[in-house]
Amino acid sequence: MSSVCFYFQVHQPFRVKPYSFFKVGRDHRYFDSRKNKEILQKVASKCYLPANHLLLDMINQHQGRFKISYSITGVALEQMERYSPETLKSFVELSKTGCVEFLAETYYHSLSSLYDPQEFRQQVKLHTELMQTHFGQTPRVFRNTELVCSDEVASIVEGMGYDAILAEGADDILSWRSPHFVYKRPGGNIKLLLKSYRLSDDIAFRFSNSAWPEFPLTAPKFASWVHRISGNGDVLNLFMDYETFGEHQWESTGIFNFLKALPGEVMKHGDWDFATPSEVVKRYQPTAELAFPRVVSWADAERDLTAWNGNHMQKRALELIFELGNEVRRRNNPATLDLWRKLQTSDHFYYMCTKFFSDGDVHAYFNPYNSPYEGFINYMNVLTDFREHVLKITPEGRQYENTTQLI
DSSP states (O other): OEEEEEEEEEOOOOOBOOOOGGGTTTOOOOBOHHHHHHHHHHHIIIIIHHHHHHHHHHHHHTTTOOOEEEEEOHHHHHHHHHHOHHHHHHHHHHHTTSSEEEOBOOTTOBOHHHHOHHHHHHHHHHHHHHHHHHHSOOOOEEOOGGGOBOHHHHHHHHHTTOSEEEEEOOHHHHTTSOTTSOEEOTTSOOEEEEEOHHHHHHHHTSTTOTTSTTOSOOHHHHHHHHHTTTTSOSEEEEEEEGGGBTTTBOGGGTHHHHHHHHHHHHHTSTTEEEOOHHHHHHHSOOOEEOOOOSOBOSSTTTTSSHHHHSSHHHHHHHHHHHTTHHHHHHHTOHHHHHHHHHTTBTHHHHTTOOOOGGGHHHHHTTOOSSSHHHHHHHHHHHHHHIIIIISOBOTTOOBOOOOOOOO
């Protein structure tokens, strides 16, 4: 028996509003409520609501044999509560089926695992509490922001008690190995579930590309590719952004019809079923240890961190926001802490990316800025105000007492 493991990432950031230098010291409200509401409701209408309705029908149709998993960031859930409560309700309905697993991740979709392990653990704890509150689940499998993984990150996550971590099946990490098996961290016990990026990206990126030699992609064709793995793998991990369905790939492309037909086509082969990440971990033993000596993500052709720290602007912004950690924590002000954490969201640094060519279209999606330099300047103006007027730290480092709640 082999299994398909479907995992969907659900995330929307609190985008920073246009913030000129002349607002520094005058305006401590940083986020673009109008834009955030507009985008959340747009994506809910095109993706979250129709996809959730479809998947609920599919679970019922296949009498529990079709299973999926999500990780939903805390900042996305906050916006659902504010701007689209019916979307949150539809995820709750999915959670009640017993066929949907919710994974752990960082509440704020941050890169704290690489810059501030103490902050990382706190954000994961907050996210786990949110999963318990909304969905009645305590996650046992972890998915880091943008699938960021390394031996060090996996060790931290194992120390937090998780059974498995999702990771990108990068070619240089796997070498001659296949992503279609379960692995484990060298010297540890945490399991590694690796994304099959070629087959995942066939759906997420190539589905509507008429220049692709395999266009059009149909459910029977894709199922035939899945069945080729029989005897050469235990699990096919299909990991992708949930916005694939209806937003990145519009309904007019046929993506919803493809999704609806796929489970039946896959399960026509008696040796295939669908499983959640926790079920995969329990069902299949690791075939070997697998080291992640470098930091790997699921972004761009390089599968590295250059989407977020590939230029001097990004490096400087990341350095400055995370160096404030001890100062923010010392104040013990929940509103200030939440504000600092929302400024950690990885999207802010993604908007500063100067990579183009094959990855340019991806970086332009949902980007509120006309250029990465505009994104950097806008963010740095906000950070200047946060340092000098919220935390009361002067450029010379002189500190004052914190004053009031800000949001």
